[in-house]
Amino acid sequence: MLETVTRMKTANAREALLEPARKADSEKRGRKASKEVRQLQLIEATIDSLARRGYSETTMADVADGAGLSRGIVNFHFESKEKLLVATLQHMYDEYSAHWRNALQRAGDEPANQLHALVCADFDRSICNKRKLAAWCAFWGEAKSRPTYQALSSARDAVYQTIFIDLCASLKQSGGYAYEPQVMALALSAMLEGLWLRLMMGTEDTTRETALQAANEFLSVAFPKHYPLKAAVKP
Amino acid sequence: MLETVTRMKTANAREALLEPARKADSEKRGRKASKEVRQLQLIEATIDSLARRGYSETTMADVADGAGLSRGIVNFHFESKEKLLVATLQHMYDEYSAHWRNALQRAGDEPANQLHALVCADFDRSICNKRKLAAWCAFWGEAKSRPTYQALSSARDAVYQTIFIDLCASLKQSGGYAYEPQVMALALSAMLEGLWLRLMMGTEDTTRETALQAANEFLSVAFPKHYPLKAAVKP
DNA sequence: ACTTACTGAATGAATGTTCAACAAATGATG
DNA sequence: CATCATTTGTTGAACATTCATTCAGTAAGT
Incomplete structure (x- = not known):
């Protein structure tokens, strides 16, 4: 009605699966797509809305519009607004979690490399961009008063923290440092957040590059034997 | 205008300031109190509501109830909900700002002492408690999509950051460190946030004490000549 | 008597949810 | 293969609720 309706077949559905965040305004409002595709599509639209308007201004109508679908659609795929938001947070959590686990695995067995890989992973474009960061922060703002969010909202959870502590302990031993691993791990992860x-x-004085630079500077002063200080950056 | 609200010194105002969250159902709903006292009272009730229910669930009715006053009162003293929230944020900003400036002034002329004082000030009970932190975070969650909040929401603003950079530069010179002051200042202030x-x-693994400990650990590894590593202590 | 502070019911706008109707895919049947 | 039946996805209007705002009225202070 709002847009021309075109037939959408399985080929198009697959295409939509590969490009869930696309703004394509032509075929989307068409007919069928698999349940997973639609849910993904709505979750992406939710992240958009959170980033654009903030948590308190994110409405079901805005999400539906953003996905190019009708008003009632969200309550069909997700039962309620609350559940949509939880699913969105879960999606972001899963994505973040998979990302750092992958980075850790690729880093090999050397603790120094592993820690560096984790730090770098945090500032990867796929994770660390305005849209996603804004969505994270929207949830943080509500987390304290919503038990459901609390567990998922600290992207860096207990497991992540434990790994950090273990890595700090390893470096302490091999480098002969004097600090308490737990304390240093807390300082490091807090700085990343x-x-x-x-x-x-x-604030325009902080970019992804300068942030990564600051994180590396921290590693250099905290673990000088493992990350010798020199110019790792460019102007 | 908003600043004058937070800067009032009648006897009644001070009394209300000391016991802002009181439930007193007897005299409050009574009649008169100075305009400033009422506004302060409503701002405190707003902080309570933000901490208890989060930004999106904070309603005018809840604020009025929390203050023990009638529903229409907020629109009388503040023109709208939006303005109440801005005034609340301004109030918190002023308070935080005054707090670290005061700490800085008391620290004397030694840069090392000044930096340490700023760090400690951040974890002072009067500033760093569940209620206030929750309110800050509620605003952070909305800041990106609200220009009005953005300027005030980063409690540690440009001036604060400049002071940090200057202190880092001073310590670099007197201690012969190798880092870039701007980068180190960013790492440090990010860690505090x-x-x-x-x-x-x-999360129960982080308390005000362990947080301060982590911050001091950072100072020790970043500026070892100025903060020799040993028992990190509290004020 | 006059001003100022305050009340609380009324109002209207915004928004989450429901649902009856509809359309597309899939399956069944001859 | 054509036709009908059933299931599944989708729509958009209606509904109910929540909430900020308004304002006529009231009471306290001066």
């Missing part, structure tokens, strides 16, 4: 917050706020 | 975020989330 703080840099995210800075990036999200969008 | 990240620790706040942790505290706010309320």
Whole structure:
């Protein structure tokens, strides 16, 4: 009605699966697509809305419009707004989790490389961009008063923290440092989150590059034997 | 205008300031109180509501109830909900700003002492408590999509950051360190914000004491000549 | 008497949810 | 293969609720 209706077959559905966030305004409002595709599509539209308007201004209508679908659609695929938001948070959590686990695996067995890989992973474009950071922050703002969000909202959860502590302990032993691993791991992970917050706020003095630079500087002063200080960056 | 609200000093105002969250159902709903007292009272009730229910669930009715006043009261003292929230954020900003400026002034002329004082100030009970942190985070979650909040929402603003950079530069010179002051200042201030975020989330592994400990550990590894590593202590 | 602070019911706008109707895919049947 | 039946996905209007705002009225202070 709003747009011309075109027949959409399985080929198009597959295409939509590969490009779920596309703005394609032509075929989307068509007919069928697999349940998973539609849900993904709605979740992406939710992230968009969160990033654009913030948590409190994100409405079902805006999500539906953003996906190019009708108003009632969200309640069909997700039971309620609340459940849509939980699913969205879960999706972001899964994505983030998979990302750092993958980075860790590719880093080999050397603890110093592993820690560096984790730090770098945090500032990867696929994870660390305005849209996603804004969505994360929208959830953070509500997490304290919503038990359901709390568990998922700290992207860097207990497992992540444990790995950080273990890595710090390894480096301490091999480098002969004096600090307490738990304390250093807390300082490090807190700094990473703080840099995210800075990036999200969008003060122009902090970019993804300078944030990564600051994180590396931290590694250099905390673990000088493993990350010798020199110019790792360019202007 | 908004600043004058937070800067009032009648006897009644001070009394209300000391016991802002009081439930007193007897005298409050009574009749008169100075305009400033009422506004302060409503701002405190707003912080309560933000901390208890989060930004999106904070309603005018809840604020009015929390203050023990009638429904229409907020629109009388503040023109709208939006303006109430801006005034609340401004109030928190002023308070935070005054706090670290005061700490800086008391620290004397030694840069090392000044930096340490700023770090400690961040974890002072009067500033760093569940209620206030939750309110900060509520605003952070909305800041990106609200220009009005953006300027005020980064409690540690441009001035603060400049002071950090200058202090890092001073310490670099007197200690002969190799880092770039800007980068180190960013790492440090980001870590402080990240620790706040942790505290706010309320994961039980992070307390005000362990957060301060982590911050001091950072100072020790970044500026070893100025903060020799040993028992990190509290004020 | 006059001003100022305050009340609380009324109002209207915004928004999440429901649902009856509809359309597309799939399956069944001859 | 054509036709009908059933299931599944989708729509959009109607509904109910929540909530910010308004305002006429009231009471306290001066």
